[in-house]
Amino acid sequence: MQIETNKSLRQFNTFGLDHQAAFFTEVADEKELMEALQAARKAEVPAFILGGGSNILLTRDLPYFVIKINIKGINIVREDSRHVWVKVGAGEIWHEFVGHAIRHGWGGVENLSLIPGTVGASPMQNIGAYGVEIKDVFDHLEAVVREDGNLVTFSGEDCGFGYRDSIFKQKSKDKYVITRVVFRLDKFPVLNTTYGDVEFTMHELGFPEPSIEAVSEAIIHIRSKKLPDPTVLGNAGSFFKNPVISPEKFHQLKAIYPQLPGFDTPEGIKVPAAWLIEQSGWKGKRWGTIGVHAQQPLVLVNYGGGKGEDLLLLSKTIAKDVFEKFGVKLQTEVNLV
Numbered sequence: 001m002q003i004e005t006n007k008s009l010r011q012f013n014t015f016g017l018d019h020q021a022a023f024f025t026e027v028a029d030e031k032e033l034m035e036a037l038q039a040a041r042k043a044e045v046p047a048f049i050l051g052g053g054s055n056i057l058l059t060r061d062l063p064y065f066v067i068k069i070n071i072k073g074i075n076i077v078r079e080d081s082r083h084v085w086v087k088v089g090a091g092e093i094w095h096e097f098v099g100h101a102i103r104h105g106w107g108g109v110e111n112l113s114l115i116p117g118t119v120g121a122s123p124m125q126n127i128g129a130y131g132v133e134i135k136d137v138f139d140h141l142e143a144v145v146r147e148d149g150n151l152v153t154f155s156g157e158d159c160g161f162g163y164r165d166s167i168f169k170q171k172s173k174d175k176y177v178i179t180r181v182v183f184r185l186d187k188f189p190v191l192n193t194t195y196g197d198v199e200f201t202m203h204e205l206g207f208p209e210p211s212i213e214a215v216s217e218a219i220i221h222i223r224s225k226k227l228p229d230p231t232v233l234g235n236a237g238s239f240f241k242n243p244v245i246s247p248e249k250f251h252q253l254k255a256i257y258p259q260l261p262g263f264d265t266p267e268g269i270k271v272p273a274a275w276l277i278e279q280s281g282w283k284g285k286r287w288g289t290i291g292v293h294a295q296q297p298l299v300l301v302n303y304g305g306g307k308g309e310d311l312l313l314l315s316k317t318i319a320k321d322v323f324e325k326f327g328v329k330l331q332t333e334v335n336l337v
């Protein structure tokens with residue numbers, strides 16, 4: 001195991017922010033992970049687990065022992081006539097796993113095409129897009145307990161999945177390192193094409209009939225149009241969560257803003273943060289090297305040379321304006337570090 005010091009994390013976060021880690025190492029399996037955790041304990045430096053770096057905002061140099069998870073492997077662990085259970089290493093790139101599933105004809109993750117990040121990070125915030133969330137295909141996961149190095153498993157119920165949420169962001173934050181995730185995929189895929197423009201885009205792209213490939217291509221097309229490619233323009237996807245408000249609050253706002261969109265959920269009415277931000281005048285606004293994306297105002301971008309602390313200030317200023325105008329609190333979706 002190679003340990004580096006004062007390592008630039010620029011290549012390891014999709015905002016492309018140039019902050020340093022006090023210590024840095026990469027681990028390829030559970031044994032190396034345990035060694036790295038031990039090394040961090042010995043150095044008396046808190047361990048910080050890094051996946052694809054696509055959902056973090058670095059606001060400073062990190063006085064941490066950064067452990068980049070590179071655990072690979074996509075293997076069938078169980079199979080019956082209808083389903084296949086696939087165990088995937090936490091370090092696999094999410095979109096590459098989606099491609100693997102599609103090539104093998106396994107349905108369930110095609111709507112989650114092109115989501116940046118790694119497989120290990122996917123359960124942390126129950127990634128979701130176009131009507132599907134990871135909890136819909138999740139079977140269980142394996143994790144290492146940070147404190148004692150023991151290997152444990154979590155069922156879907158144990159994970160406490162919610163909208164962009166799980167116990168790994170709440171009561172179990174920083175307690176475990178997710179090492180492998182097992183998904184249950186369908187040999188006879190049931191397509192979910194009801195969200196937004198998915199159906200229309202499949203026709204537009206000329207697919208003769210719906211299939212998991214067609215859904216995936218349509219979603220890649222939609223996402224590429226709206227969401228900036230982090231390899232070209234630094235960003236971390238949606239910066240804020242879509243707020244969920246009470247029906248009373250929604251009706252109050254609707255009386256003043258008849259155009260306000262709202263989607264019923266079991267927790268309340270979900271309103272698009274993108275709409276609130278756009279109405280507050282922030283869509284496409286630029287502050288020098290950083291700004292609010294012109295096609296999707298939920299996404300903050302680093303045009304190059306931007307600073308994490310400025311992005312944080314920008315996000316706070318947007319949230320303040322939205323709160324003053326609508327009385328709705330925006331919560332960040334990315335993890336502030």
Ligand code: EPU
Pocket residue numbers: 128129130131196226227236237238239240241242261272273274275276278283295296297298333
């Ligand atoms: N909207 C605007 N102005 C805009 C763009 C959107 O007002 O410029 C409003 C419209 O009312 C639109 C609504 O926002 O109908 C929803 O837009 P969209 O379908 O693009 O989805 P979103 O709510 O902005 C969520 C996820 C995305 C995911 C898409 C598609 C969150 C925080 N974000 O965005 O996930 O790709 O749905 O399912 O839930 C991510 O988490 O990083 C992410 C990109």
